[in-house]
Amino acid sequence: MALVVPFGQYVPGTSPVHTLDARMKLLLVAAYVAALFLVDGWLGLLFATALLIVGYRVAHIPLRLGARGLKPIVIILAFTFLANTLTFSADLAGSIGAETATDFIPLIGSFGIRPLGALRGLYFALRIVLLVSVTSLLTFSTSIVALSDALTQLMRPLAALRVPTEDIAMMFTIALRFIPLTAEEAEKIMVAQSARGAVFDAGGPLRRARAWVPVLVPLFVSLFRRADALAGAMETRCYRGRGRTHLRVSTLSGAHLAAGLIGALVLVAGGIVL
Amino acid sequence: MLVFDHTSFSYTDANGTHAATPAPKEAGRWAPRRADGAPDVEDCEGAGVSDVDACEGAGAPDVGGCEGAGATLCDINLSLAPGERVVLLGANGSGKSTLARLANGLLLPEAGSVSVDGLHTSLRSAIREVRTRVGVVAQDPDNQIVSATVLDDVAFGVENLGLPRQQIAQRCALVLEAVGLAGFEERDPNTLSGGEKQRLVIAGILAMEPTYLVFDEPTSMLDPEGRAEVEALIDSLHRGGHGILHITHDLTYAQTADRVAVLDEGHLVYDGPPAALFGDEAALERWGLVCAKDAPGDTPARPESRERGRGPGRGPGRGPGAEPGRQSAQTRESESEPGRRSAQTREPGAEPGREPEQSAFELHLSRISYTYAAQTAYAHEALRDVSLIVEPGSYTFLSGRSGSGKSTLLRIAAGLLAPSSGEACFCSGGSGSARMPDRPLPKTLPITPGTVGLVFQNPESQLFAATVAQDILFGPQNLGLLQKSGVPTAQGSRPRARGRERERERERGTGIFAQGSRPRARGRDDDEGPALVHYALEAVGLEPKRFAERSPFSLSGGEMRRVALACVLAMRPHFLLLDEPTAGLDARGRAFVHALLARLLAEGTGIVVVSHDRDEFAPRAHRHLMLREGVLWPS
Secondary structure, three states, X not given: OOOOOOOOOOOOOOOHHHHOOHHHHHHHHHHHHHHHXXXXXXXXXXXXXXXXXXXXXXXXXXXXXXXXXXXXHHHHHHHHHHHHHEEOOHHHHHHHOOXXXXXXXXXXXXXXXXXXXXXXXXXXXXXXXXXXXHHHHHHHHOOHHHHHHHHHHHHHHHHHHOOOHHHHHHHHHHHHHXXXXXXXXXXXXXXXXXXXXXXXXXXXXXXXXXXXXXXHHHHHHHHHHHHHHHHHHHHHOOOOOOOOOOOOOOOOOHHHHHHHHHHHHHHHHHHHHO | OEEEEEEEEOOOOOOOOOOOOOOOHHHOOOOOOOOOOOOOHHHOOOOOOOOOOOOXXXXXXXXXXXXXXOOOEEEEEEEEXXXXXXXXXXXXXXXXXXXXXXXXOOOOOOEEEEEXXXXXXXXXXXXXXXXXXXXXXXXXXXXXOOOOOHHHHHHHHHHHOOOOHHHHHHHHHHHXXXXXXXXXXXXXXXXXXXXXXXXXXHHHHHOOOOOEEEEEOOOXXXXXXHHHHHHHHHHHHHHOOOEEEEEOOOHHHHOOOOEEEEEEOOEEEEEEOHHHHHOXXXXXXXXXXXXXXXXXXXXXXXXXXXXXXXXXXXXXXXXXXXXXXXXXXXXXXXXXXXXXXXXXHOOOOOOOOOOOOOOOEEEEEEEEEEEEOOOOOOOEEEEEEEXXXXXXXXXXXXXXXXXXXXXXXXHHHOOXXXXXXXXXXXXXXXXXXXXXXOOOOOOEEOOOEOOEEEEOOOHHHHOOOOOHHHHHHHHHHHOOOOOOOXXXXXXXXXXXXXXXXXXXHHHHOOOOOOOOOOOOOOOOHHHHHHHHHHHHHHHOOOOHHHHOOOOHHHOOHHHHXXXXXXXXXXXXXXXXXXXXXXXXXXXXXXXXXXXXXXXXXXXXXXXXXXXXXXXXXXXXXXXXXXXXXXXXXXX
């Protein structure tokens, strides 16, 4: 089908967040995450929240997009909050934190709510929200190609340790190229088997799993065929996995480097102070 | 010079033994067999197949010095000079793709040699130089593009050569201009058209500045526009002084070559000017390049259909229902006297005892629209207000560019995709005003899998089971068509219910399944599975005894295609939708598909073929419709 399946969650744009070198973005995200765990107290966390909102604003990415990325972790958030809020033992409540035993509202016997625990739960949950949202901001503002390039470039020093970085980079690239093609092919095989009466959404777990055999076997056969053809095409163009030169040399401008390094330092320092 | 000097090659299995075995005696033909069982249409052979429908015995064996060795290529002597254009012809499985892979040392010859300007491909130290001088472009561009942007992909080969950056950039700019892709540098290859993708592949090869170019059916996966683009590009490369070896099935194209070479079952049987070859009809047929039995208009169904007065063969614009009175009368006749009609319509040699499927139901698509990813930024309208009626026993040819909505239409017509608006269903009797006053209102039934068979392009890619028989029975089992077969079933609850519904309908004598169209004798339920396998394999010209218990993955590409068709036919569909059914097939394979369609047509199956190939299908179909950007013409 001519329809191009949107891949990744990249939202194209020209904001400073978009144009910042992907390696620096990775560095900043790492520093932000470190800061999240270094801060101790609501002040720091609220400051981090404000910072992230500014990031989304600058990147012109609506916050509701970021909120959508939180859907899969709703259960984790709820669990984090409830586990801190509810307690089965009034005595235990006191022993967990610095809170006193008066921090307990009994519901049934020793089962009850700890208001201060609820506050703690909220704190932990917010930290998880920020953690996920900042990585979402990274993937919203960085194309998957740029991201994989950045990863391979950051990985390059490992070549000194005899890590086959060229091959790993090639694997990234090929995987990125073939994921949409494979998805399309899987869909086509599914439709073809549905036309032969296959049903994928009925029966128990075992039956459902078995229903996928007629899709997965042809899909693997096709992947091996593709791999064979692709290997031939790569050999035709003299690929050996070493001795390559690169058309795009990753130049890192001073401004980007400075922005990345100073930003990361400020974040970590802020995390320690707050 | 690119020189094949007494070159022989055979595929061997991991043990180093010749897994390639000569075809069984009854085929009466020596045939190389691909050892690795790779389902590659281009490396398959049509031998071992009882070509009852088409060109039986057309390929006389020409056993040379490699007899019994199971060689894919045998004692090939062929040369290509710079600036020369040689077209290589040959049936599926004749060894053309193997020859292409030998040309730049992707495969090494077993005997003899392949050399490029004096450099032998078997010399390890020279392989880089050989591959720089000989570029090979294969069939499917998707399997040859490596990188995520156009520019990076063009640069890939040159980067591998270790050239300095400046030079890489220079060459990339130059070749992108040459193939007409300047300005596409930062595009994602997945967003290009087929023709653009293949031109990108050629650009990547050209950037390495080869002297010789080998094209292995570079246009077989492209639509007519893409084909024209790529052929024009190859012409300009030829004018630019490249030596070109072009593998194709296209005889018209071959006539423009400097020289033509023909491979037949691994042997080079002709090497000379095109004129001498195309004057020799007998040789063309012997080598499987044409199949005379399949002259257009030779299909048995057409005169018959015409006689039935369904408005076939009258060109576009005359849809069914154009002759309401006659049509309804015919329909009624077929309902009241099924026996008589079947006697009339049965083709000689058709399976005895099988009632032709003179179902009174038509496949109705009314005012179908479909939008992908509606209400998102990626929303894309694939179909707009498409109406189509397919009658039993009618043959509709649907053409259109890639991305014109053809595959969406097929999915909807097969009941696998619900349209955004409009209705797809089975409808009894004429459409709208065409109804006779004394008839009840038309009944409609939903389209269920099995009643409409869907054959995608390269259907062999859906085979999965351990044996051919199991694969064939997959559909019938899912649909609950088998009562008690010995094969364990893996059916869900829904299809079983569907099967019961069919059973009830059949008992009541109502519904589309009322007329007992399956080869099923009461009281012989235990034999139903094997009988169905037998029927389906015979229908596609494969000997049931030899093929039923084999693994589908041990078959040649041509045989796999037939088994894939048998899988759909085993469900005894009343309507058959096919997407590019002859893609990648040689003359004999095409003749087989046409003969099969003609027979199904005569049995009353309604057929819709979707294809780029106007010349091939338009003369055979009853009507020709075009899909253009989601709109059906003439509508």
